[in-house]
Amino acid sequence: xxxxPEWLVPASLDEALALRAERREGATVVAxxxxxxxxxxxxxxxxxxxxxxxxxxxxxxxxxxGDLRIxxxxxxxxxxxxxxxxxxxxxxxxxxxxxxSPRVRNQATVGGVLADADYASDPPSMFVALGARAVARxxxxxxxxxxxxxxxxxxxxSLARGEFVVAFRLPKPRPKSGDAYLRFIPRTEMDIAVVGxxxxxxxxxxxxxxxxxxxxxxxxxxxxxxxxxAKALIGTRVDDKALAxxxxxxxxxxxxxxxxxGTIAYRIKVSGVLARRAATIxxxxxRGRHG
Numbered sequence: 001x002x003x004x005p006e007w008l009v010p011a012s013l014d015e016a017l018a019l020r021a022e023r024r025e026g027a028t029v030v031a032x033x034x035x036x037x038x039x040x041x042x043x044x045x046x047x048x049x050x051x052x053x054x055x056x057x058x059x060x061x062x063x064x065x066g067d068l069r070i071x072x073x074x075x076x077x078x079x080x081x082x083x084x085x086x087x088x089x090x091x092x093x094x095x096x097x098x099x100x101s102p103r104v105r106n107q108a109t110v111g112g113v114l115a116d117a118d119y120a121s122d123p124p125s126m127f128v129a130l131g132a133r134a135v136a137r138x139x140x141x142x143x144x145x146x147x148x149x150x151x152x153x154x155x156x157x158s159l160a161r162g163e164f165v166v167a168f169r170l171p172k173p174r175p176k177s178g179d180a181y182l183r184f185i186p187r188t189e190m191d192i193a194v195v196g197x198x199x200x201x202x203x204x205x206x207x208x209x210x211x212x213x214x215x216x217x218x219x220x221x222x223x224x225x226x227x228x229x230a231k232a233l234i235g236t237r238v239d240d241k242a243l244a245x246x247x248x249x250x251x252x253x254x255x256x257x258x259x260x261x262g263t264i265a266y267r268i269k270v271s272g273v274l275a276r277r278a279a280t281i282x283x284x285x286x287r288g289r290h291g
Contacts, residue, residue, distance in 0.1 A: 006049040013056050013137070013166065020051060021139045021162040027051040029164065031073055031109040034100075035116040059111075059166055064088060068170040072111025076123075080105060089170060090285070091179035091198060095126035098183060101190055111165045117151045120192045120218035124151065126181045127168065128215030128225050129198030135167040136160075144169065148215070148225040174202035174211055178285030180278040183217075184270050186261055193218040194262040197250070197274040201233065201282045209233045214246070214275060219254040219267050226253045229275060238283045243276045250275035 008027055010016040019027070028047035030036050031054065039045035053059070059073035064084045079085055080097040099105055099122050113123045114134055127147040134145050136159055145158065147168070152158050159165070173179075179200040185191040196217035204210050212230035217223050232245035251272035256264050 005047050008049060008051045009055050010051070010053075011055050011057075013058060013164075016051065016053060016056050017137065017139050017162070017164065020164065023049065023051065029053065029115065031112050031115075032075065032107045034104055034108040035112060035118065053111075053164075066172045068172075070110050070168045070170075072109060072164070072166050072168070074110045076105035076108045076110065077102065079110060088173050089130060089179065091181040091200070091282075092123070092126050092130060092170070095123045095181040095196075095198065098122055110168060114147065114150045114157065114165055115159075117153070117155050117157050117222075119151070119154050119221055119223070120196070122181070122183055122193060122196050122217065124223040125196045125215035125217035126179075126198035127170075128223050129181075129200045129213045130170050130179065131200070131213060132168050132170045134165045135169060136163045137166045138162040138164070142166075146225075148223060151222045153221050176204070176286055177202040177211070178282040178287070180281035180285065182274045182278045182281070184274060192261065195219055195267055195270045195274055197271065197278045199275065199278040199282045201238065201279065201286055203286055207237050209236055209238055209242075212279075214250060214279075216250060216253060216271055216275070219256045219271050221255070224253055226250055226275075228253065233279065238279060243279060246279055247272035247276045 008019050027049040030050050030052045059071040061071040062082050063069045076096045076099050085093045132147045134150050150157050181198045183193040183196040198215040200213045202211035212233040214226040214229035228249035229246050232249050233242050236242035251268045254268045254271050256267035258264050
């Protein structure tokens with residue numbers, strides 16, 4: 001006879017952290033439950049207990065006072081529709097808007113984006129491009145981790161035992177900056193990315209790129225921060241030569257797999273194409289926003 005898993009439903013973050021420390025990895029954390037539900041229904045996971053965060057207050061918020069802070073229980077839909085996010089970080093709003101369907105986005109949480117450690121998820125590569133940091137907390141205290149350092153392999157993270165991601169912090173947009181997120185999928189909607197690419201750029205008064213970050217998703221076991229792609233743009237006016245170097249660096253960074261959505265060679269090629277297109281959009285947004 002099978003035993004139903006136990007449900008732990010803390011009413012506060014302190015209680016949740018205490019239960020997490022006590023149960024260690026024995027209880028599967030559930031927030032929106034969209035990804036965990038798929039694994040359980042597919043019989044890829046059989047938790048002995050669930051630790052639900054749905055009753056924990058104070059982790060559902062979007063605040064911008066210079067930096068942008070997003071609570072871990074904020075839904076994808078809330079980020080997508082936030083005028084604050086759209087005004088300062090439009091590519092982030094777009095990255096959340098393309099995930100699955102409105103029904104899923106109304107349930108899925110921002111914290112789950114990293115906790116699930118899904119290499120093909122859309123928002124992480126844009127978080128990486130924007131220099132986002134995850135705020136992790138346990139009974140021992142709080143620390144910040146660059147998003148690109150959180151996921152270590154599909155389904156695995158660098159979070160210590162007993163830690164939750166409780167928020168994300170993104171730096172204030174730089175002057176004369178622009179960003180963009182693009183992805184390629186086989187269908188028009190409701191599909192997993194073959195490649196996802198986020199780009200963030202900033203320029204000086206002379207139109208020279210002074211800052212660049214490029215994030216790639218679905219082309220390696222983890223979201224990638226592609227330093228060589230950024231170096232190809234910094235110090236240039238993001239002209240054709242620089243964009244060609246960016247494209248080559250993005251393709252070179254890929255470590256993809258063959259699957260039904262695309263071959264290794266195809267993903268490598270598409271990565272370079274998307275990086276170039278995203279950088280061009282980011283350049284146009286920087287010019288449009290700041291004249």
